[in-house]
Amino acid sequence: MCESVGFSDVRTYIASGNVVFKSRLSAKSVKAALKRCLEAYAGKPVGVLIRTGQEMEEVLAANPFKSTAPNRTVAIFLDTPPPAETLDGVSGQQTEEIALGKREIYVHYGTGMADSKLKIPVAKTGTARNMNTVAKLAEMSAE
Template identity: 30%
Template sequence: MNKKIAILRGINVGGKRKILMADLRVLCEKLGWKEIKTYIQSGNVIFKAEASNSELENVLEKAILNTFEFDVPVIVRAAEELKQCVEINPFFKSEEDINHLHLTFLKEKPTKENIEEILSYNYEPDQFKIDKKDVYIYCEGKYHQSKLTNNFFEKKLKTGATTRNWKTVLKLVELSG
């Protein structure tokens, strides 16, 4: 079985769309997933399963809707994919950078036209680089003050997105190793 990471968008924020991680683990067990671990309340699940990433996304989204009665977008990556993201982050040069770094996961690879359009804007001092279905972000200040939000990338790239800070990304790689 392949090790995977499911990244949920927008749960347990401001008391809305609340899902306890224990309940999420039970739900994933019912789906037949193995070796399930969750990490922090933002909805990160490490597990083993055989299906494709997109199949796993659809199955978990439907299971959450049926169980908790609200929509939660889910993005799944193979553990090896996430490890490669860490290795190629263009903004990670030293531990000093870690608090400025974020990774936005895209549901689908954006079109060339949408990438060209988004690159025509200037967002300084914040910076980003798009690589396939990932967006590497460097925020000079706090992420919540940046224009480089999930909504921004979803609107401009016309695909679903969710973001994790670099500390969380590193921990997910460690837990999935």
């Protein structure tokens, strides 16, 4: 799909929608092209979030929970900066720690995600990746 719209050096990482590629198009044009392809494939609109390799490095560096297990900390990627009142809408928070980033919400699930009841309404249009995945995508984009 990515190659069909002219992207080069296309590589995927695990089966959860992670694609690293090169393109001369703007982020807006890349997003539009991917959305068109995905909608044609799936028969309905599919959300697309774009980050450059540099931005992935920045997300990794900005992780406020660096001293915790990377598989228990996620970055929830958003299209826009999380609103200042994001934390006011949170429900079900138990041991989870939450911090706002540039266009991300960081969540550390201290006791794991399996039993978490955490709900962050602003995050429903985003997609989460744990810090191991963020690190791997940053590494792949640097290659």
